[in-house]
Amino acid sequence: MASVIERIKRGHFWTFHGGIHPPQQKFLTSDKPIRAISIPEQLILPLQQHIGIPAQLQVKVGDKVLKGQALTYGAHPMAVPIHAPTSGIITAIKNAVIAHPSGLSELCLFITPDGEDKWRPRSICTDFNQLTNNQLIDKISSSGISGMGGAGFPTQVKVSTREDIQYLIINAAECEPYITADDLLIREHSPSILDGINILDKILSPDHVLIGIEDNKPQAIKALQQATADNAKINVCVLPTKYPTGGEKQLIQILTGQEVPAGVLPSSLGIVMQNIATCFAIADAVINDTPLIKRVVTVSGQALEKPQNVWSLLGTPVGYLLAQCGYLNKDKKHIIMGGPMMGYSLPTDQVPVVKTTNCILAPTEKEISSPYSTGSKEVECIRCGQCSDVCPSQLLPQELQWSAKAKDQQQLAKLNLFDCIECGACAYVCPSQIPLVHYYRIAKSEIRQQKQLDIKAEHAKVRFEARKERLARDKIAREEKHKAAAEARKARMNSGSTAGNNEKSAVAAALARVKAKKAGQAEPDKTSVSEAPENGQKSQVAAAIARAKAKKLAAKKSKSTETSVVADNVTGNTESSIDDKKAKIAVAVAKAKAKKRDDKLTTPTESNPVADKDIETTLNADIKSVTATDNKKAKIAAAVAKAKSKKLHKKSEKPEKSKAGSSIAKQEDNEAMSSEVEPVKSADDKKAKIAAAVAKAKAKKLASQKEKVTTPVDNSSTDNKVINTETEIKTPEEVKKAKIAAAVAKAKAKKIASQQEKSEST
């Protein structure tokens, strides 16, 4: 270790493989001081500006906030809070385009500044040495500091490492072309930066502090050397200019000669690296109680009149910064966030500056052509191998490229795709202009997605298995319970007590009931040939009854002879003079019934005498409900109809029952009425239920359209129509009720359909 420091002191460093020397272009901004710009009209603050998870909102629209007030909070170490950059009112919390290459929207806070720039109460800390490490880390975390070099890793996670730290490396390399933000910050604020470094030194207590800075920043080097002259622990390491010296792994390799293995954090090697701008932010947070609300942004490029470094509030729209710096390229904008090597083009200039934004680049078309205007100039790879010569991670870019295009994830893993730092050196030197990094990014995101899917699939599998187990367990438990109950009952019955005898008789009754039901079921299942004529007869009888009823009603009401004539000729002319509504309905019902009978002759399994009676009762219900003037009556009628239908169908079973069976019939009726959950076994039950549903639907319809008399029997002609009527009658007040009714009807229709299938197959 001593040798490392000796080497550094002598000015001898290691080097990393490859690297490139793109044109610096730093002269555009390096000769001008950092300019303070006015507060924009609106600030847009994305909730997440770092790697990790967004913190919880603690403000709402319309809130008045003070400068430096925390807008979010988070207990999770990867949740970094954000703060109000100035005082003002929160005008909106909505999705807006964020600083991300995808151009997708995420939740943002919109603040309209009030111009007062009024601070929240602050407490200045005069001597940070009196604070404990935990207090310091708390201050860093509550000030919302995340890495300001580009990746945005939460600083508090880095500084609360438990590892024994040998080297604290301060990254001031700033190797990307154009960017001079750190350079200017060092020149103007080296005392504050030194405070920040000292705070980190106190928290981490490393053996050595190394500041890595490229030799293209002589003034900054001088400032740093002057500031650290009396501190032997801090070494300013002036490094030869080469891109990407500022990469974390590359800088560690240059300074210490150690390579950080794949998938290992530098802290496990005893190394922590912090960006120099982060050091400044730490000093501001700890000493001045100023959270991270502003940063130095290099606004550069030849499309600007006045390229300059500016102090930008976080949340300032990029367009505002560009306007402040005299943007010339009005007709065709191409804006890059970040440096020319690793930055990305912005889809709109309303994207806000965030914690990681170190540069806004507005190049002319000649300088850097827009990918949107020129399209891809990519040609075939000529296998020149220049890309692997410059790769700082010693990968094989062209091999990676082929595998990425072929989506060969195994091969990509073998070629260590995830060691790629996406520095863009390979794409820079590629003579075929292949956007190599772009392919790697796609491949990386695909592999990540696949991993997520694999995890999810595994999770789903576990849950599925657990569910299966649970169901099996429940089944066994249920069976055992039934068994135990049956045994207990048996024991009770055999004991000879009065209760036992009662139960015995109940069981006997139940057995008889089951027998009767079976008999009832067997009858309609007889061959269709024998039943067809019978059905015909029945339908005729039913029609006659209906006719008679219609007659009666008509006679009662109008006492006209014409009515009875028409009623007799049901199939004939119904348009003839009948004034009575009820009579009309009755006639229509009878007609429909007759039709239904005809239909049923073709499907004998469906026909049933009980159904006829049921429909009759519903008819009665109809007539009743027409005369009724209010909803209640109609509903009661429906309920009566339902009950009647059930009773009727039960009674129809009577003749087939034995003596014992008939004695329990009454009891059974009650049971059938009360227990809906009883499985529908016979076709009779089914019919009764349909009738009940129809009656219900009718009652509802009548209730909702009191005066409007329709022909309800049309609706009862098919099972499907039952559902239709029920869904049709939805009135705004009864939506829920209607829905439940619809659900019941649907379930019934399903059951019927399945039973029909069954009976057809038998």
Next chain:
Amino acid sequence: MSVIVSTLIAILVLGAMALVFGAILGFASVKFHVEGDPLAEQLDALLPQTQCGQCGYPGCKPYAEAVANGEAINKCAPGGEDTIKKIADLLGVDVQPMDENHEADNTPKVAFIIEEDCIGCTKCIQACPVDAILGTTKQMHTIIADECTGCDLCVDPCPVDCIVMMPIAKTPQNWQWDLNNIPVVQLD
């Protein structure tokens, strides 16, 4: 004479070797016996585990077992062409196009309950293969989106049709560097 002797020796030696190796193999088959069908396990690992039953089997595991026993490999609709390719690689058979009866839109989706319409019938809860629906009788139900496999099985039992399948939203976290699909805005 010597020919017969040498032949005998050869037979004896080879016979002895056969016995020894047979014994070793027999021992190994007992000692390293694998419970279950390893091929079915491997196939199961390739399937998406949505447990949707679109293949006609009650879950991914039964389908994996069926494929191991010669069922067609192109019946997994949620897995799509990728899964067919993986299964074909594993079994060393040709890639088949997706079965026409099973072809489905396999964009990842999650179920969503329109909560004001839910009547609390618990039918969807019974249908869910991964217990991703929360609720009880006559109480509003809701989907645990993270657990939902998008299998569609809850949609049919719903008596009031209050369950819809929604495609998973694109976020910066799951975005796949699809630069061509970024809305290009001409700035002015």
